[in-house]
Amino acid sequence: PPTPPWWSTAVVYQVYPRSFADSDGDGIGDLRGVLSHLDHLAALGVDVVWLSPIYRSPQDDNGYDISDYRDVDPVFGTLADLDELLATLHARGMRLVMDLVVNHTSDEHPWFVESRSSTTNPKRDWYVWRGGRDGGERPPNNWGAAFSGPAWDRDTTTGQWYLHLFSPKQPDLNWENPEVRAAVHEMVAWWLDRGVDGFRMDVVNFVSKVDGLPDGVVAPGALFGDGAPHFQNGPRLHEFLHELHERVFAGRPQAVLTVGEMPGVTVEQARLLTDPARAEVDMVFQFEHVGLDHGRDKWDPRPLELRELKANLARWQTGLADVGWNSLYWSNHDQPRAVSRFGDDSPAHRVASAMALGTVLHLHRGTPYVYQGEELGMTNAVFASLAEHRDLESLNHHREAVGAGADPDVVLAALAPASRDNARTPVQWTPGTSAGFSTGAPWIGVHPNHVDVNAEAARADPGSVFHHYRRLVELRHTDPVVTDGVFALLLAEHEQVWAFTRTTPTAQLLVVANVSSAPVTLDGAELAELGGLGGEVVLSSGPAGDRPAQLGAWEARVLRRR
Numbered sequence: 025p026p027t028p029p030w031w032s033t034a035v036v037y038q039v040y041p042r043s044f045a046d047s048d049g050d051g052i053g054d055l056r057g058v059l060s061h062l063d064h065l066a067a068l069g070v071d072v073v074w075l076s077p078i079y080r081s082p083q084d085d086n087g088y089d090i091s092d093y094r095d096v097d098p099v100f101g102t103l104a105d106l107d108e109l110l111a112t113l114h115a116r117g118m119r120l121v122m123d124l125v126v127n128h129t130s131d132e133h134p135w136f137v138e139s140r141s142s143t144t145n146p147k148r149d150w151y152v153w154r155g156g157r158d159g160g161e162r163p164p165n166n167w168g169a170a171f172s173g174p175a176w177d178r179d180t181t182t183g184q185w186y187l188h189l190f191s192p193k194q195p196d197l198n199w200e201n202p203e204v205r206a207a208v209h210e211m212v213a214w215w216l217d218r219g220v221d222g223f224r225m226d227v228v229n230f231v232s233k234v235d236g237l238p239d240g241v242v243a244p245g246a247l248f249g250d251g252a253p254h255f256q257n258g259p260r261l262h263e264f265l266h267e268l269h270e271r272v273f274a275g276r277p278q279a280v281l282t283v284g285e286m287p288g289v290t291v292e293q294a295r296l297l298t299d300p301a302r303a304e305v306d307m308v309f310q311f312e313h314v315g316l317d318h319g320r321d322k323w324d325p326r327p328l329e330l331r332e333l334k335a336n337l338a339r340w341q342t343g344l345a346d347v348g349w350n351s352l353y354w355s356n357h358d359q360p361r362a363v364s365r366f367g368d369d370s371p372a373h374r375v376a377s378a379m380a381l382g383t384v385l386h387l388h389r390g391t392p393y394v395y396q397g398e399e400l401g402m403t404n405a406v407f408a409s410l411a412e413h414r415d416l417e418s419l420n421h422h423r424e425a426v427g428a429g430a431d432p433d434v435v436l437a438a439l440a441p442a443s444r445d446n447a448r449t450p451v452q453w454t455p456g457t458s459a460g461f462s463t464g465a466p467w468i469g470v471h472p473n474h475v476d477v478n479a480e481a482a483r484a485d486p487g488s489v490f491h492h493y494r495r496l497v498e499l500r501h502t503d504p505v506v507t508d509g510v511f512a513l514l515l516a517e518h519e520q521v522w523a524f525t526r527t528t529p530t531a532q533l534l535v536v537a538n539v540s541s542a543p544v545t546l547d548g549a550e551l552a553e554l555g556g557l558g559g560e561v562v563l564s565s566g567p568a569g570d571r572p573a574q575l576g577a578w579e580a581r582v583l584r585r586r
């Protein structure tokens with residue numbers, strides 16, 4: 025059988041540089057800050073660092089708006105710092121995955137500066153320009169942007185409209201133009217020549233838009249049409265990804281990891297996108313499981329049903345069992361903190377629930393991604409005012425909702441569980457000032473619970489979330505069942521227990537976790553379905569001792585069956 029790709033046994037750690045560690049006291053994390061904490065990552069045992077954008081950027085969307093792809097923004101450091109980080113990671117046997125943001129650039133990127141300068145500029149067609157409706161007075165279609173408002177802005181220079189699925193300072197590139205794709209290929213090759221080991225591709229399934237850019241459906245009460253059906257997973261996506269693979273990744277000395285961030289991608293599409301025979305991407309970030317607690321939208325929460333969550337991840341497991349590969353994540357810089365959203369972040373259950381969530385996710389089949397601070401059980405922010413928020417998505421939503429007549433306090437309350445700022449508070453290294461993140465004033469508030477929740481305390485406590493995650497990483501590195509075992513969900517209807525097996529021809533692991541804050545006793549039928557709770561305990565977050573049918577609150581066990 026073909027040798028499995030290196031990343032099939034890897035665990036990826038996501039660094040959001042702005043909030044990881046600040047080395048120069050300006051209150052903003054930077055590359056030397058990452059360098060100064062590599063011991064932490066090495067102790068955790070992770071194999072790959074995914075670095076959110078550090079490129080030159082006006083920072084309208086914290087770096088996801090790039091004005092120079094081949095340089096590092098001074099707020100994060102220099103190219104030399106990045107080269108040093110890359111060399112140091114490699115020397116420690118770790119790899120570096122960069123963020124590739126090429127659905128759009130910054131409006132301050134020279135490409136766009138040229139493109140907007142005149143309708144005859146050679147780079148005009150590098151972006152998506154249209155005349156507009158009603159003699160140019162109204163946008164070309166009714167699409168809304170991801171960060172509120174219309175997806176089009178009218179440019180004063182030529183009076184034409186340009187498309188921006190995100191902020192007006194993030195104009196979409198026109199991937200229909202082969203010059204654009206060639207420029208992207210060259211830039212990606214430039215980074216690979218510098219030795220980077222892969223790319224997380226930002227909203228890469230948005231690059232192919234449907235011809236004619238038709239209007240979207242306007243949901244009841246919505247201000248704009250939903251353009252997603254016309255720009256997600258578009259008609260030429262597979263072609264563009266395969267071309268990028270063939271032109272840039274194929275035949276490289278280093279085996280490159282590629283993961284496509286793909287809101288709206290389905291299992292069926294992922295079977296094609298991640299099929300090695302099709303040479304498109306290695307894995308995708310799907311969004312279904314991080315949308316189960318959304319009502320109308322992310323600001324309209326609805327209760328999360330465990331059965332739905334289990335069933336969703338199981339569907340991706342079985343869907344990619346014979347072809348392709350899954351990525352596994354609870355959170356990232358766009359999602360609330362895992363323990364607050366899926367666990368119980370009260371002092372009584374924070375540690376156990378963080379461990380249980382880590383256990384069930386890391387024992388699924390696929391490549392796990394750990395978001396900075398998840399290994400410490402960091403929790404959602406506790407902002408008391410709008411002034412403490414920083415993320416344009418949250419601030420724009422508040423302005424738009426209040427502008428449409430909503431009560432400001434009600435909207436502020438809706439930000440609390442869902443805002444991306446929850447993931448962006450500084451990493452808590454110590455119980456000291458600013459949690460050891462910076463000697464200056466942090467760009468966003470440090471969580472007050474850092475006095476207890478911090479890396480220093482976690483590293484010193486063998487029973488901490490940190491050491492549980494370290495053991496999960498170790499298990500993935502040492503036990504082939506974790507990478508290869510066929511997944512089978514058990515007790516699918518149980519409202520508290522998440523149980524499944526991973527089976528190879530010669531071995532089997534049973535994973536069983538109580539993902540609730542109340543103890544649970546399994547009845548005879550349930551125990552029978554599990555084949556009992558016996559077996560060698562490979563990993564457990566609960567108290568030792570033989571309790572054949574009980575699981576404490578948030579208790580997780582990994583048992584070797586054979």
Ligand SMILES: O=C(CO[C@H]1O[C@H](CO)[C@@H](O)[C@H](O)[C@H]1O)[C@@H](O)[C@H](O)[C@H](O)CO
Pocket residue numbers: 085088089125170190226227285287322357358417444
């Ligand atoms: O799907 C995306 C794309 O995110 C990527 O693309 C965005 C634009 O580059 C960027 O803001 C994000 O940080 C990056 O991860 C998010 O916008 C998501 O829908 C939203 O944040 C959930 O509320």
